[in-house]
Amino acid sequence: MMNDTQYKAWRVEEQDGDYNGTEQTLNVADLPAGEVLIRVSHSSLNYKDALSASGNKGVTRSFPHTPGIDAGGEVVESATGTPAVGNSVIVTGYDLGMGTDGGFGEYIRVPSAWCVPMPAGWQAETAMIYGTAGLTAGLCVQKLLTMGAKPEQGGVAVSGASGAVGSIAVELLAKLGFEVVAISGKTDQVESLKALGAAEVVGREALIEDKKPMLKPTFANAVDTVGGSPLAELLKQIQPGGSVSCCGLVAGPQLQTTVLPFILRGVNLLGVDSVEIPLVEKEAIWKKFAGDWKCAKAEASAKRIGRADLDAALKAFLKGESAGKIVLDHGI
Ligand SMILES: NC(=O)c1ccc[n+]([C@@H]2O[C@H](COP(=O)([O-])OP(=O)(O)OC[C@H]3O[C@@H](n4cnc5c(N)ncnc54)[C@H](OP(=O)(O)O)[C@@H]3O)[C@@H](O)[C@H]2O)c1
Structure with a gap:
């Protein structure tokens, strides 16, 4: 017809x-x-x-x-x-x-x-403010929560923080009570990242290549949207038992690391795919964003x-x- x-x-x-x-x-x-x-x-x-x-x-x-x-x-x-x-x-x-x-x-x-x-009460425009990026940020945060991440454990790093996935991850984690350390290469986004709820904004040099096999355990958990060598550096800075949700590759698909973060600190690297997962898993995250996980600042901005x-x-x-x-x- x-x-x-x-x-x-x-x-x-x-x-x-x-x-x-x-x-x-x-x-x-x-x-x-x-x-x-x-x-x-x-x-x-x-x-x-x-x-x-x-x-x-x-x-x-x-x-x-x-x-x-x-x-x-x-x-x-x-x-x-x-x-x-x-x-x-x-x-x-x-x-x-x-x-x-x-x-x-x-x-x-x-x-x-x-x-x-x-979801009830949503227009298509609201859903598309989140889109795949929001869905992915939600899945990254859900994986950290499933692994037992709690605000009292310490700060959560978000790399690529000003990006589509990163910005929703920053707002959602802050809303859930986590102290968010936003890692961003954009000096002009510092204020907007703080407005989304980041407690601190640091430059990409926080994840610059360092020859040392392990670094000071600065972050309790992390959401990584960039991959490549920044992810390898991030893994060296995670506290014992902490987790990193990994979803992106803007800094490169290669991950050259050692097993040290995993065997000395029990760090967990959690893969996140938002594309091929069963529809019910997507639906569960959409329902959360339409409910308790509403990111009002992202919706407004x-x-x-x-x-x-x-x-x-x-x-x-x-x-x-x-x-x-x-x-x-x-x-x-
Ligand atoms: N696994 C999945 O299902 C899934 C779903 C959606 C997206 N993704 C992936 O997630 C990543 C982010 O997607 P997006 O839509 O959020 O992209 P985006 O809006 O372009 O955000 C990426 C951010 O990463 C930072 N960045 C860019 N180039 C960089 C580099 N060379 N080194 C370090 N940081 C860099 C920038 O943030 P700052 O300037 O703030 O540093 C940029 O805004 C992409 O790789 C995308 O393919 C995966």
């Missing part, structure tokens, strides 16, 4: 090894096969979207392609009945925005098993942009210059 409907999307094309995104008019009929057609009102910007839009083949193999690993909107066709037509849903991760056309278009078509019901602003915003991610949460509003 909707197949003759046209829609706007920010579409990336490849030409002679260069990748360029532009607004295009597409047909719903051209979307990949799937069970649920969703009219997307909002998406959210993530580092992975910037990788997809720049032609990173580890994220998106074939072009033309519509990025956007997050989408919030209303079901307009449903082959399974669950979710039903008219339901508001959140879709994050799985193949969305990677091989499957994503939330930077006004429509997506996906399996019903990718759709989380919108998120930046809204339109499709015309996507190119510049995505390039800022690749330069490590993006800060806070950015929502794509298809109505702008």
